[in-house]
Amino acid sequence: MAYNCVVLAKQVPDTQRITGKVMNDDGTVNRSALPAIFNPEDLNALELALQIKDRFGGRVTVVTMGLPGATRILRESLYRGADAAVLVTDMRCAASDTLATSYILSCAVRKMDYDIVLCGRQAIDGDTAQVGPQLAEKLGIPQITYIEALEDLHDNTIQVRRNIGNGWQSVKSRLPVLLTVTGEANAPRVAAAKHLMKYKKARTPAEITAEIKAINPNAVEAEIKELSETRCDAFKARGLLIEQWNLDQVEADLTWCGRNGSPTKVHRIQSVVLAAKESKEVEPTDEGLAAMIHELIDDKIIA
């Protein structure tokens, strides 16, 4: 029996490998100091979906909400074995908090045929782990968080092991269900050469239009539009079109999107500068270290 999986992925700044200053002098985040990557645990979610497809059949569709640049992680998903990819992009998504994001994603996922929805446990930029459970609630399906292993899947029933912090739990649920996947669940596969050869040409309609404009700098709007449409159809026929949806296409109610749809707002952001109030250098010699130990004993830090 085949199962259709929808994987939610996010392109994130690589907060583990920061180059340069994180904050600009005006207090905004300096994104250029943060290279953009595929959120690590979303790769584990994708891997789990691909394993389900390998064993039981079905399709894997990857969805991301973000700026057009996030198309890169969609192509990476296709290189690894996903069957289709969808970019949800719209300027009206800007400033969405987790509640608005999960609402927009739920509108997109509703358009698809799914048995299992998979997300990484959390994204490394916000570390909130909120979008998965919120999306499950919006879709009206159960959630199973912190998956470590898939134990069984048959007759529309899934059994998984989840990490509960101080141990683990083995749980069972009927499908459809939403899973959030941890880094312990698997080792994500790398891109396969045959997928890479095929999908390196995969494009979103926006990318196709931009390419057409670049080759035909003197063409008028109507011509560009016609050329783009023809080319998009051709890409779609070859399975190379990355779907691109805006908020109208996913039929989102704008009340719940973007800044308006976000109850949480930023009051203030501060750069983290930690510094000891008093500090002294200790010579790495017997005498220096003995003096330090003596001081710590005098201060009753060491009993």
Added chain:
Amino acid sequence: MIDVNRQGEVWVFAEQHGGKLEETPIELMSKARHLADTLKVKLAAVLGGDEVSHLSTELIHYGADKVYLVEHPLLRSYQTNSYAKVILELIGKHKPQIVLYGATAAGRDLAPRVASAAKAGLTADCTDLQIGTHKTGKDGEVHENLLFQIRPAFGGNIVATIINYDRWPQMATVREGVMPMPEPNPNHRGVIVAETVRLAQDDLPIEILQEHKRAKKVDLKAARIIVAGGAGVGSKENFKLVWDLANCLGAAPAATRPAVDLGFIDHDHQVGQTGTTVRPSLYIAVGISGAIQHQAGMAQSQKIVAINNDPEAPIFSIAHYKIVGDLNEVVPKMIRAIKEKGIKD
């Protein structure tokens, strides 16, 4: 969501498993007490479970003015949907202004489900909570007495203060170990309010087949002295230096995430953003460069000693005692110095 309700109470979700309260919601109680006093409203704990009424008194001793008690056989084990239903019904009925949860595995599973259904805001993993005033940028509207939800973001590189001024309750999960455990006060008085929530088997879509709990190998939060090693220690064999130094100080051995990832020591010993947050009297950092993610978990230590051969290592910016040198030489010398002191005294 509910409207802004200035008379609303401050709530703490009193997470319990098997009739025993989790530590994180208890840690939260003293901060929540302070918030409620500042706002001049009552502090209530929300306690759900099966045969858990005995925990009500404990919660009152930790500062609750009220305990909303919901007992039901279907609440015996924690499950997302059944517990979310309980909280949502109580929120709808009593309209609290603040609802706080421990950022435990269950708290981080439950709170977003509740927030989504309530269409209310939620901030994850706060390290501090305050009451303050926010002025909106656009029209300069002033909102007083809001919950400032303070949390690290971008891998701990920035600290953000989050607010929610229109779609209440204001909700947040709070990190484990960032607030000191309060002392119970047996003289504190409070009332127990029994509530009924209708639950059916449909509210439990998940079947728990098996559960395995394990005791942590080390209690870093309770340790007075911690000796932590980083990737700079070099190998699992060499990590013995960290254990030796810890042993002669009666300290708990700990590590950074890279050291754990390299297999030098078990994850239970990890200090930092993805590990335990600690605030011991003395923290000795051995071969730790001091990535911001690690600092986030230990910068509150009373005294910090850092040993590193790189004088530019970021750990030195927060160290009270800076020792630039080869840890393979410094640590044995330190052990000798400690042992000699012991003999002289």
